[in-house]
Amino acid sequence: MKRSAAHIVREYGPFTGVDQVHGVTYDGERVWFASGDKLVALDPDSGITQGAMDVAAHAGTAFDGRYLFQIAERRIQKIDPGTGRVLASIPAPGNGGDSGLAWAEGTLWVGEYRERKIHQVDPDTGAILRTIESNRFVTGVTWVDGELWHATWEGNESELRHIDARTGEVLEKLEMPAGTVVSGLESDGHNTFFCGGGQSGKLRAVRRPR
Amino acid sequence: MDSLITAAARALAAGDPLGALNRVALRDDPQALALRGIAMAQLGDFERARPLLRRAARSFGPREPVARARCVVAEAEIALVSRDLRWPTKALELAQATLQAHGDRINAAHARYLSLRRLLLIGRLDEAERALASSDASSLPAALRTIHWLAIAGIAMRRLRATHARHALAQATHDARQAGIPALIAEVEHASRALAVPAARLLSGGMQQPLLLEEVEALSTSGRLIVDACRHAVYATSALVSLGRRPVLFALAHALAEAWPGDVSRHELAVRAFRARQVDDSHRARLRVEIGRLRTELRALADVRATERGFVLKPLHAPGVAVLAQPVDEKHAALLALLADGESWSSSGLALALGSSQRTVQRALDALADAGKVQALGRGRSRRWITPPVPGFTTTLLLPAPLPGD
Numbered sequence: 028m029k030r031s032a033a034h035i036v037r038e039y040g041p042f043t044g045v046d047q048v049h050g051v052t053y054d055g056e057r058v059w060f061a062s063g064d065k066l067v068a069l070d071p072d073s074g075i076t077q078g079a080m081d082v083a084a085h086a087g088t089a090f091d092g093r094y095l096f097q098i099a100e101r102r103i104q105k106i107d108p109g110t111g112r113v114l115a116s117i118p119a120p121g122n123g124g125d126s127g128l129a130w131a132e133g134t135l136w137v138g139e140y141r142e143r144k145i146h147q148v149d150p151d152t153g154a155i156l157r158t159i160e161s162n163r164f165v166t167g168v169t170w171v172d173g174e175l176w177h178a179t180w181e182g183n184e185s186e187l188r189h190i191d192a193r194t195g196e197v198l199e200k201l202e203m204p205a206g207t208v209v210s211g212l213e214s215d216g217h218n219t220f221f222c223g224g225g226q227s228g229k230l231r232a233v234r235r236p237r
Numbered sequence: 238m239d240s241l242i243t244a245a246a247r248a249l250a251a252g253d254p255l256g257a258l259n260r261v262a263l264r265d266d267p268q269a270l271a272l273r274g275i276a277m278a279q280l281g282d283f284e285r286a287r288p289l290l291r292r293a294a295r296s297f298g299p300r301e302p303v304a305r306a307r308c309v310v311a312e313a314e315i316a317l318v319s320r321d322l323r324w325p326t327k328a329l330e331l332a333q334a335t336l337q338a339h340g341d342r343i344n345a346a347h348a349r350y351l352s353l354r355r356l357l358l359i360g361r362l363d364e365a366e367r368a369l370a371s372s373d374a375s376s377l378p379a380a381l382r383t384i385h386w387l388a389i390a391g392i393a394m395r396r397l398r399a400t401h402a403r404h405a406l407a408q409a410t411h412d413a414r415q416a417g418i419p420a421l422i423a424e425v426e427h428a429s430r431a432l433a434v435p436a437a438r439l440l441s442g443g444m445q446q447p448l449l450l451e452e453v454e455a456l457s458t459s460g461r462l463i464v465d466a467c468r469h470a471v472y473a474t475s476a477l478v479s480l481g482r483r484p485v486l487f488a489l490a491h492a493l494a495e496a497w498p499g500d501v502s503r504h505e506l507a508v509r510a511f512r513a514r515q516v517d518d519s520h521r522a523r524l525r526v527e528i529g530r531l532r533t534e535l536r537a538l539a540d541v542r543a544t545e546r547g548f549v550l551k552p553l554h555a556p557g558v559a560v561l562a563q564p565v566d567e568k569h570a571a572l573l574a575l576l577a578d579g580e581s582w583s584s585s586g587l588a589l590a591l592g593s594s595q596r597t598v599q600r601a602l603d604a605l606a607d608a609g610k611v612q613a614l615g616r617g618r619s620r621r622w623i624t625p626p627v628p629g630f631t632t633t634l635l636l637p638a639p640l641p642g643d
Contacts, residue, residue, distance in 0.1 A: 141266050
């Protein structure tokens with residue numbers, strides 16, 4: 028297992044009217060992040076927010092190429108990013124104990140925080156297809172180049188972890204600086220992870236190691 | 238943090254404890270327990286809130302010391318508001334140190350002010366004043382600044398510094414409005430009213446006169462020799478002699494000051510100081526000894542001279558003598574004065590604050606209850622005492638957010 032310190036390349040925020048950042052996703056142009064009662068869009072180049080949609084947003088956020096998925100209380104809602112309308116909803120596998128959310132190859136991946144689990148879920152029914160166990164509280168979940176990464180957050184400590192999607196074995200760890208926690212996690216598909224900063228109201232870009 | 242915890246914490250922050258409970262009522266993980274505890278406290282159910290917070294503190298893991306410390310702070314705050322002063326201060330000190338070490342400056346300050354308010358409540362003014370002097374509130378949130386100024390006002394009032402108290406209360410009013418917490422604003426208003434009602438009675442030359450705190454302050458710098466029955470002390474501008482632990486000497490000084498410029502007979506002094514029904518030779522012998530002791534104590538302020546029938550007080554420099562008494566002449570005035578803050582007290586809390594035994598306090602409370610002057614709530618260990626009528630019960634809980642943050 029490789030272990031190294033996370034390299035934070037950029038810090039966004041805190042933003043006016045945003046007191047917490049939960050789930051994070053990326054639609055190819057904009058970063059979307061969940062902030063309790065709204066989803067906020069951010070241009071990662073300029074660092075300027077591009078507006079927000081009023082929708083319950085308590086934990087993970089994902090993007091399937093067309094729609095946004097957002098965990099709110101005990102459910103996962105499918106949202107039209109153009110109008111902010113909720114199109115459908117399925118039960119979340121952790122029944123409210125859910126944290127991170129990611130989309131990959133036609134299925135949703137959901138972190139269950141204190142249960143230290145990641146579930147693979149059918150996006151139409153919410154049925155659990157598979158469950159991976161971790162040994163730390165799981166927050167954000169993301170896929171990049173066939174690699175499954177998740178964030179951990181216990182107390183005031185966080186790590187980003189690359190794990191084997193079949194066995195749950197930890198392949199690589201990036202340790203965040205003390206007191207810097209990671210809620211939501213999303214990759215930009217290349218060299219960067221976007222990390223939600225919880226109650227700090229910040230978003231951080233972390234370099235993905237190669 | 239997970240989805241429902243976030244939703245519940247948001248409901249709590251928005252002042253909707255029932256909404257928070259709806260979301261986490263059936264969960265027993267530490268975060269849910271902490272939120273349930275805080276919600277219960279906001280709903281006024283302290284009996285349920287405290288065990289929930291204690292369970293939450295116990296079940297947070299070794300990597301979550303900050304969350305655990307916040308639960309300890311919340312539990313201590315509930316104890317303070319319910320006037321249960323026997324909570325472990327050590328745990329609060331440790332929690333404060335943990336919060337400070339992890340950079341949670343605001344909750345660390347919150348913990349510090351809880352310790353300080355407890356000191357104030359049990360009358361350890363010097364310690365409270367030292368702690369206040371070393372804390373800078375200017376960078377804290379408005380709610381904590383209000384607490385800071387209220388503590389300063391509390392000390393100033395007990396130390397008879399009316400101008401100081403008025404200034405601190407003006408600051409507290411300003412900060413409480415900025416914090417926008419109605420209960421806190423009400424608490425400041427309640428404290429401010431104390432400046433407008435008599436703080437003491439002046440007995441001088443057979444006359445009585447109610448005094449406001451400002452007038453008491455003016456009196457203490459008037460140069461007169463004051464025998465103060467509110468604080469059990471004798472003072473003039475030059476010096477102060479505390480007789481708090483010498484009740485017989487104070488009773489003698491009190492009797493002599495009341496009669497000044499006249500003298501008091503040996504018989505009357507013995508009756509008042511020794512509560513004797515019949516005065517015999519042994520009382521007279523004891524009186525000589527006690528007068529000697531009083532003379533030693535007061536030597537910087539006054540002389541006690543023998544007259545034909547008894548003794549007379551002769552102030553050394555002061556132009557006059559006055560007695561300052563409790564505003565109501567009531568046997569249990571000190572007890573009622575504590576209860577007058579409108580909070581519910583446990584008998585052990587009252588005993589701690591008065592520095593007397595719980596049994597004495599219990600007897601006094603029973604007597605006052607029979608007279609309809611106080612009222613008991615609850616049974617057994619959770620029994621609390623209040624003065625009727627209950628004026629809206631100001632229990633200002635600021636409660637730290639129990640969850641780990643950045």
